[in-house]
Amino acid sequence: MLAGLLTWTRREGLLRGQRNRVLEPVLRKLRNSVAHGSYHLATPVDAARTLSDLAEIINHLWGHPTPGGRLYPAQVDRTIVALGWPENSGSTIAARAEDLTSSEEDDRTWVVICAVYDDPDLFEFAARCATTAFPAQYLWGPGTRAEAAAWLIRHQPQPDRCDCLDQVVLVPVRDDLVGLPVYPAVAAGLPATEQNGSWHAVRVDRPRDALGHVRAVVATGQGHNAAGECRDCPAETLAVGDIATALEAARNAGADTVPVTVPDVRTPFANRFSRSSV
Structure with missing residues (x-):
């Protein structure tokens, strides 16, 4: 049966992505409604999306990610970007x-x-927090436009590519206040005064999914799994404990935990986001 096949492919690691994990039962139900249900009419857009999703799943099962894909995209291109604000x-x-x-x-x-x-x-963007949808890395700043231009000419940083599925982030909880997600390497390089409290190591496709999951667990815990795969959101908790415990879980999951020290610089938008998210 399709349900058993999906369970098997997950167990064998053939399918990946936390949002996909939540979507797979929905796709199974949609397939069953078509295969065993009564006649119904959908739009060409619905049909095209279904066929596209099917092609992505087949590509992924055969080891080929889909460039620009919705479910199993290939690595995304990162470029050197400067952010400026008055x-x-x-x-x-x-x-x-x-x-x-x-x-x-x-x-x-x-x-x-x-x-x-x-x-x-x-x-x-916030240098010490995972606030963007795709992984973003701090390189230089803050400073003036002329200083930024001089640094770029001197260092010539190069664009790269990164994976956006199954990211591992750490979410701090101090005095029942949930902080913004942090990438493991950045968390490892934080000052000791900022490493206290409890830390949740969470596997997600978008860092904000980890924030929402931990906030729900801390607030009520009802319906949200505090360990392992969550039933209600696209997040998997790998460990909960002090910073050392969380970093070990992140390292075991393949995340980079080599300490990186970055300044606490963030855009005005990130400032507002951080104040509303704890």
């Missing part, structure tokens, strides 16, 4: 590295990162 008021803007090295100057504060340029949460 000191008093105004909007945050993003510029590609090659656009920042012009002689034009402004009054914005700039940071340079390696990130997916069209990340929907790019303007909520």
Whole structure:
């Protein structure tokens, strides 16, 4: 039966992704409603999406991710991005590295990162927190546009690619207040005063899924699994304990835990997000 096949493929590691894990029972029910149900009419868009999803699953089972895929995408391209915002008021803007090295100057504060340029949460970047949809890495800043341009010319950072499924992040809990998710390497490099409290090592496809899961567990715990795969959200808790316990679980899951020290710099959007998320 399809249910048994899905369970087997998960157990064997042939299927991956926490959001996909939640979606798989839905796809099974949709398949069964078509195969065993009464006649119904869907739109061409629904049919195209179903066929596209099926093709992605087949590709993945045969070891080939789908570029731009919805379920099992290939690695996403990260480029060198500069984020700038004015000191008093105004909007945050993003510029590609090659656009920042012009002689034009402004009054914005700039940071340079390696990130997916069209990340929907790019303007909520925080160097010490996982606040973007796709993994983003702090490189330099804050400073002026001229300083950022000089650093870019001197260091010539290169774009890369990264996987966005089954990311491992750590979520701190102190005095029943849930902090923003942190990448393991950044958590390992935090000052000792910021490593106290309880830490949840969580496997997710988007860091905010970990934030929502831990907040639900801390608030009520009802319906949300505090260990292992959660029944109600696309998150899997690997461990809960002090920072050493969480880092060990992240390391065992294949995450990079080599300490990285970064400054506590964040965009104005990330500041508002952090205040509303604890």
